[in-house]
Amino acid sequence: MSGLAHYLEDEGIATTAIALIRKHAEEIKPPRALAVPFELGRPLGAPNEPDFQRRVLRDLLELLEQESGPVLEDFPDDAPGAVVEQEGWACPVNFAAPLADMSDEELLAQTLLQEISLLKPWYEESKQIRGGRTNFGISGLAPEDTPAFFAALVVHREDTPSPIADKPLPLAFKQAADDMRYYYMEAAIARPDNRVSDLEIGNWLWGETTLGKVLVEIRNWAMESENPGFKALAPSGMVPTHQRYRTKHG
Amino acid sequence: MVHLREMPDHLREALVNQELPEYGDTPWVTPKPLNECRVALISTAGLHRREDAPFTPGSGDYRIIPDDYDMDQLVMSHLSTNFDRSGFYQDVNTSFPFDRLRELADEGVIGSVASRHYSFMGATPPTVMEPIARDLAKVLKADNVDAVALVPV
Numbered sequence: 001m002s003g004l005a006h007y008l009e010d011e012g013i014a015t016t017a018i019a020l021i022r023k024h025a026e027e028i029k030p031p032r033a034l035a036v037p038f039e040l041g042r043p044l045g046a047p048n049e050p051d052f053q054r055r056v057l058r059d060l061l062e063l064l065e066q067e068s069g070p071v072l073e074d075f076p077d078d079a080p081g082a083v084v085e086q087e088g089w090a091c092p093v094n095f096a097a098p099l100a101d102m103s104d105e106e107l108l109a110q111t112l113l114q115e116i117s118l119l120k121p122w123y124e125e126s127k128q129i130r131g132g133r134t135n136f137g138i139s140g141l142a143p144e145d146t147p148a149f150f151a152a153l154v155v156h157r158e159d160t161p162s163p164i165a166d167k168p169l170p171l172a173f174k175q176a177a178d179d180m181r182y183y184y185m186e187a188a189i190a191r192p193d194n195r196v197s198d199l200e201i202g203n204w205l206w207g208e209t210t211l212g213k214v215l216v217e218i219r220n221w222a223m224e225s226e227n228p229g230f231k232a233l234a235p236s237g238m239v240p241t242h243q244r245y246r247t248k249h250g
Numbered sequence: 251m252v253h254l255r256e257m258p259d260h261l262r263e264a265l266v267n268q269e270l271p272e273y274g275d276t277p278w279v280t281p282k283p284l285n286e287c288r289v290a291l292i293s294t295a296g297l298h299r300r301e302d303a304p305f306t307p308g309s310g311d312y313r314i315i316p317d318d319y320d321m322d323q324l325v326m327s328h329l330s331t332n333f334d335r336s337g338f339y340q341d342v343n344t345s346f347p348f349d350r351l352r353e354l355a356d357e358g359v360i361g362s363v364a365s366r367h368y369s370f371m372g373a374t375p376p377t378v379m380e381p382i383a384r385d386l387a388k389v390l391k392a393d394n395v396d397a398v399a400l401v402p403v
Contacts, residue, residue, distance in 0.1 A: 003376040004292065004383050005400055006273040011387030014281035017400035021254065023266050029276045030400075039253045041333030041403045047341035050350065057350045057399070061360060064284050064397050070276040131322055135339060138304045138327045174329065175304060182335070189336060198334040199256075232307065240331040241261045 005030035016063045018043045018056075019072070029070045032063040036075045039198070045079035052080055091188045091204055093118045098213040105155040111210050112147035116180075122187035129190065135182040139175035140164060143183055146176050154217050158227045170229025173218070174237060180211055199242055206243040215239065220248040271376045282361070287396040289355075290364035291315075294372030295338070295345045295403040296328030305329065305371040310378035312386065315367040321348050328371050333403050345403055364395045372402055 002025055005015040009031050019025035020043060022035040036056065038045050044053040056075060063071055095118065099111045120143070127134045141149070141163060152160040153173060162169040163176075184205050189196055206212035215238065222234035244250055254262055281287055296305045298313035304327035305311075315324065321342045326335060337344035348367070355363045368386065370379065390398065 002400075003271060003273060004294070004370070004379065006277060007380055007383035008292075008387050008390070008398060009279055010277040011384050012279055013387050013390050013395065014279045014287075014397040015400055016397065018402060020402055021266055024270060027270050028273055031276055031278055039334050039337070041335055042337040042344050043401050043403060044344050044347050044350070047337045047344045050343070050353075053343050053347055054350045054353060057347050058354060058359060060399055061284060061289065061354065061397075064281050064287065067280075069278055130340075133322045133339070135325045135335070137300065138325060171306065175327070178327070182339075185336060186339060189340070196336065198336060201336060237307075237329055237331060241257070 002028040002030035002033065005033075014064055016060050018060055022072075022074075025072050029072075031069045032066065032071045034060045034063060034073055034075055037077075038079045041198070042079065046081055049080050052077075091208075092122050092190060093187075095209060098208065098210040102154050102213070102217050105151045108154060108210075108214065109147040109151035112150060112214065113144065115210055116143050116147065116183070119184060119187040122190045123183055126186045126190040134186060136179050136186065138182075139167075139172065139179045141172075141176050141179065143180070146180055149173075149176060150180075150211075150214050150218070154214055157221050158225060158230065168229055170227065170233050174233055177215055177218075177238070181205065184209065184211060198240075202240055202243050206239070206246055212243075212246075216247050223247075223249045273376075281397050284360055285358055286361040288362045288364055288394055289351060289360050290390060290393070290395045290398045291346065291348060291351060291367040291401060292398050293346050293367075293369040293401045293403075295369060295401070296326050296371035297324050297346055297369040298327065299323065300325050308374060308378060310370070310374045310382050312368045312370045312382065315346075315369060317348075317363060317365050317367065321346065328373075328403065330373055330403075345401065347399075347401065351399070361396075364390075364393055366393055 002017055005017045009015050016032040017030050019033045019035045020040055025033040044056050059075055149163050162172045164172040185201050188201055219238040222230040225231055239247055300323050302313050343349050351363055354360050
């Protein structure tokens, strides 16, 4: 991010950058940076907090009034609601325990499909509450198309055909997996008043759902795969750092 | 959880202490007074219009976000698994503060909002991004943009 600031400013455009990792701004020295003490993924602090977000953006833009630089300032306040862990968050749907035996492709696909069907009304509810907003749909596959694809990947690994005509298998998998993680997350936080952390959603998705188990299983073989696409994706592109302890390779 | 201070030590250390590219001396442009500046947002969250192609690994390219687009239809196809997305899902402005920028223009804090905004996908090697970013600066000038706010995830 701060690298972009160097290039743009060098071409004559004034820049001011939010820094989520202060040390990186200290080292890269972009012309103007505002270090913020927020979660990665939340550069303006928190959702649905317009006054707070406006203060952050205003402080960021006011760095443009400084006469010389590099300038690195700190935003003084934590994001609203960041420290309080709300107790009692639970996904609206109670699932059976995730499938333990992953060798039966058909059973696996059926179990996944059932999970998706149980979540569907909550996904739709969530989407409706937010005026039709959803991040699902990156891959182009329908939710119902993914169970057979993921089950095949668990059993046949790199020999699975790509379900998307012009996309190589690793990319098709990555986009479908991200889509399904969005689908589950959006369903899980259907209630608009629900403040839930990335960790809580992660613990549920990766620890309590068959989708999570399937994605861990795929990551386990991908770490040992000779396929260049899976090899590149496996270390950090499949499982969030806080859930990697569930995988064979950590 | 993905707050740095809550990360397991070894992961935080690896992230914070990763090797960074050298950029040399810091360039400096003195812009117009802020209340006359035309401002564009540049995100590295891998955002794009629903109808645009998703980001792919290592490409270094960007997507255009026009100011009259329905920002609730923006989607995120960043490849990283390591930042919170639930905030963005609940409110676009958590990572793309377009409504806030509009408000600051209405209040007269900035001069105006640019007609086009941009998103890259961060974590692309800077050497790949450099020529693209330099070309983008020309486009920004053609749109009379005086300053950009860079917003990472």
